Amino acid sequence: MSEQWLIRGVTVAGGAPGAVDIHISGGEIAGVGPDVTAPGARVLDAGGLIALPGLVDLHTHLREPGSEDAETVETGTRAAALGGYTAVQAMANTEPVADTAGVVEQIWRLGQQAGYADVRPVGAVTVGRHGKQLAELGAMADCPAAVRVFSDDGDCVADPLLMRRALEYVKAFGGVIAQHAQEPRLTEGAQLNEGEVASRLGLAGWPAAAEEAIIARDCLLAAHTGSRLHVCHVSTAGSVEIVRWAKSKGWQVTAEVTPHHLLLTDDLAEGYDTVFKVNPPLRTRADVDALRRGLAAGTIDCVATDHAPHPVEAKETEWAAAANGMTGLETALRVVQAAMVDTGLLDWAGVADRMSRRPAAIGRLSGHGQPVAPGAPANLALYDPAAPAEAVDPTTHASKSRNSPFAGMALPGRVHATFLRGTATVLDGKVTR
Amino acid sequence: MNRHLISAADLSRDEAILILDTSAELASAAGRPIRKLPTLRGLTVVNCFYEDSTRTRTSFEAAAKRLSADVINFSAKGSSVAKGESLKDTALTLEAMGTDAVIIRHGASGAAHTLARWVTGSVVNAGDGTHEHPTQALLDAFTMRQRLSGGERGLGLDGVRVTIVGDVLHSRVARSNVLLLSTLGAEVTLVAPPTLMPYAVDTWPCKVSYDIDAELRKTDVVMMLRVQQERMSAAYFPSVREYRRRYGLDAGRMALLPDHAIVMHPGPMNRGVEIAAEVADSPRSTIVAQVSNGVIVRMAVLYLLLGGAGEGARA
Numbered sequence: 206m207s208e209q210w211l212i213r214g215v216t217v218a219g220g221a222p223g224a225v226d227i228h229i230s231g232g233e234i235a236g237v238g239p240d241v242t243a244p245g246a247r248v249l250d251a252g253g254l255i256a257l258p259g260l261v262d263l264h265t266h267l268r269e270p271g272s273e274d275a276e277t278v279e280t281g282t283r284a285a286a287l288g289g290y291t292a293v294q295a296m297a298n299t300e301p302v303a304d305t306a307g308v309v310e311q312i313w314r315l316g317q318q319a320g321y322a323d324v325r326p327v328g329a330v331t332v333g334r335h336g337k338q339l340a341e342l343g344a345m346a347d348c349p350a351a352v353r354v355f356s357d358d359g360d361c362v363a364d365p366l367l368m369r370r371a372l373e374y375v376k377a378f379g380g381v382i383a384q385h386a387q388e389p390r391l392t393e394g395a396q397l398n399e400g401e402v403a404s405r406l407g408l409a410g411w412p413a414a415a416e417e418a419i420i421a422r423d424c425l426l427a428a429h430t431g432s433r434l435h436v437c438h439v440s441t442a443g444s445v446e447i448v449r450w451a452k453s454k455g456w457q458v459t460a461e462v463t464p465h466h467l468l469l470t471d472d473l474a475e476g477y478d479t480v481f482k483v484n485p486p487l488r489t490r491a492d493v494d495a496l497r498r499g500l501a502a503g504t505i506d507c508v509a510t511d512h513a514p515h516p517v518e519a520k521e522t523e524w525a526a527a528a529n530g531m532t533g534l535e536t537a538l539r540v541v542q543a544a545m546v547d548t549g550l551l552d553w554a555g556v557a558d559r560m561s562r563r564p565a566a567i568g569r570l571s572g573h574g575q576p577v578a579p580g581a582p583a584n585l586a587l588y589d590p591a592a593p594a595e596a597v598d599p600t601t602h603a604s605k606s607r608n609s610p611f612a613g614m615a616l617p618g619r620v621h622a623t624f625l626r627g628t629a630t631v632l633d634g635k636v637t638r
Numbered sequence: 639m640n641r642h643l644i645s646a647a648d649l650s651r652d653e654a655i656l657i658l659d660t661s662a663e664l665a666s667a668a669g670r671p672i673r674k675l676p677t678l679r680g681l682t683v684v685n686c687f688y689e690d691s692t693r694t695r696t697s698f699e700a701a702a703k704r705l706s707a708d709v710i711n712f713s714a715k716g717s718s719v720a721k722g723e724s725l726k727d728t729a730l731t732l733e734a735m736g737t738d739a740v741i742i743r744h745g746a747s748g749a750a751h752t753l754a755r756w757v758t759g760s761v762v763n764a765g766d767g768t769h770e771h772p773t774q775a776l777l778d779a780f781t782m783r784q785r786l787s788g789g790e791r792g793l794g795l796d797g798v799r800v801t802i803v804g805d806v807l808h809s810r811v812a813r814s815n816v817l818l819l820s821t822l823g824a825e826v827t828l829v830a831p832p833t834l835m836p837y838a839v840d841t842w843p844c845k846v847s848y849d850i851d852a853e854l855r856k857t858d859v860v861m862m863l864r865v866q867q868e869r870m871s872a873a874y875f876p877s878v879r880e881y882r883r884r885y886g887l888d889a890g891r892m893a894l895l896p897d898h899a900i901v902m903h904p905g906p907m908n909r910g911v912e913i914a915a916e917v918a919d920s921p922r923s924t925i926v927a928q929v930s931n932g933v934i935v936r937m938a939v940l941y942l943l944l945g946g947a948g949e950g951a952r953a
Binding site: 396403406408476521524525 | 724725726744745746747749751752767769770810836837839841
């Protein structure tokens with residue numbers, strides 16, 4: 206079962222400069238260095254490639270159970286592997302909602318069966334994600350799925366008392382509340398970033414203040430309770446400022462940004478193309494720039510895809526009726542290269558930190574996010590940053606859904622191979638089985 | 639001309655003036671004993687209305703019929719739309735029936751835009767959510783030109799001062815008028831309580847004021863927008879009474895207007911809220927003329943979009 210590999214001539218992100226060989230054996234990294242010998246190992250010539258620790262996504266919608274027409278654990282983790290991911294946190298907005306040990310355990314087992322990436326379920330904070338009563342968070346933490354990240358996903362835990370209690374309660378088992386920051390009254394019927402574009406298009410505005418107000422409140426609650434808060438998909442310049450302020454106080458606040466918020470802006474909605482409808486919405490160029498700088502500075506800890514597959518009919522409709530969300534697993538690393546690396550804002554060591562080490566630490570994922578060094582589990586992504594920029598074609602994606610906002614956009618780079626505990630899940634850009 | 643009329647921004651100054659001039663032409667024909675023209679004979683126009691709007695629907699219907707087109711009324715109520723059929727499937731159905739133009743009224747902004755991706759015929763936006771209502775703006779511009787400059791052909795509305803008062807935030811009429819009137823050279827000022835002014839309105843080609851009395855003294859046209867009572871419950875303003883006091887056009891305020899100034903309203907009116915009955919029924923009011931001009935302008939739009947392509951045009 207255990208594969209032996211010798212990866213030749215690869216550059217390790219964050220490692221010593223120059224090409225090295227990586228020997229994989231027994232699911233672990235057995236050796237890293239120049240001229241490693243490994244008789245009997247399968248050789249992969251990795252000249253020009255970068256070795257990153259397997260990517261970790263804190264925010265993935267796998268849609269199973271309930272919306273298997275959009276995605277399944279199998280298709281979603283296949284997409285994850287193709288994107289260089291070895292672990293994903295599966296969001297709780299399934300049907301039934303992942304608010305009991307039974308449901309999270311089912312999702313966890315589906316992930317084990319699929320075998321393309323480790324699936325760690327996110328548990329709902331409240332029963333049914335209705336924001337009324339805490340779900341059995343401890344039961345989800347204690348079950349085999351070992352849930353550590355709790356979120357009501359698109360339904361912000363708006364009730365301040367409930368949010369306080371949730372933050373406090375999960376301290377008992379090292380949990381974190383991942384909040385989708387959206388003040389509900391300020392965003393009733395909201396369709397697009399409140400700004401010049403939305404006003405002109407006659408779409409109800411989603412004001413930045415509705416995100417920032419919740420983040421500010423939650424940071425204060427996290428400080429008061431000494432709890433861990435994780436802010437999902439920050440999308441505004443103001444949010445970055447608030448997170449920076451909270452971190453400067455030493456509070457346990459972390460934050461993520463999506464690939465699409467690092468690259469795309471609200472003016473793309475001008476043709477009412479619903480592929481650009483997402484929550485939080487695409488913002489302005491100034492927000493994109495602030496998010497990039499925040500990620501570079503480490504104020505924003507990590508990139509999380511918010512991969513949100515939808516069937517065609519959920520998007521092929523008038524704007525207001527369309528579902529929110531975009532796919533992202535298969536394009537995330539390429540987008541990060543375009544937005545962060547090729548712009549000189551982040552080096553590959555930084556990419557390894559923001560897309561693997563830090564998200565693994567936030568989600569308490571053992572075995573992931575470790576440096577590419579002997580003794581570490583062999584979770585790796587081999588990436589070719591010099592691959593010529595190619596237009597994204599969602600019809601070729603492993604995801605069941607086609608709602609990629611990057612369709613037709615030329616993005617650099619290519620994920621060449623992915624290894625999960627020493628087993629190749631992707632080789633030469635294709636899933637191995 | 640584009641194949642579709644979805645936004646007033648689609649129209650260049652020359653195209654807008656062409657529509658106004660064509661309307662003037664048709665208006666003189668409409669005065670003659672034979673009121674029906676054979677121009678669009680053999681073409682099918684579908685009125686696809688997802689929102690109730692008797693006045694706009696009948697206006698388009700009359701326009702198409704006076705050009706001898708076959709008109710199909712497809713209303714959401716009592717059709718498969720009420721059973722949850724998507725806009726996409728409705729579009730495919732209309733397409734399969736063979737339609738040359740679809741007039742669409744829809745509650746969602748962008749619906750006309752979306753429909754235009756799925757049909758081969760022309761799409762005319764008869765109001766989409768809080769986005770646009772371009773034929774309303776055209777009939778308003780036609781009425782202004784008629785009343786203020788004798789309807790002389792070839793002219794725009796250069797230097798005409800237009801004040802639009804009311805719920806600009808939710809108004810597709812205001813959006814289309816700001817775009818079209820500025821294209822035609824008019825100086826537009828929006829007046830509304832700040833809660834009903836769109837975000838980033840300073841980027842629009844118009845001025846903004848909260849003081850109706852100051853604006854009325856220096857305007858050639860005042861256009862009152864309908865204020866829906868449900869806005870009150872959403873805290874846009876404290877009460878209808880306060881709205882009327884601060885932004886309603888009553889006889890006292892009308893007296894502030896220059897002598898030549900006209901009063902417009904796209905209808906339907908809330909008499910006693912944004913406009914007092916004695917203003918609506920005064921000689922300054924163009925409200926009835928706007929309705930009859932609506933048919934004429936929509937005839938011109940259909941004629942120009944369909945290129946006079948019917949059998950009648952060839953005959």
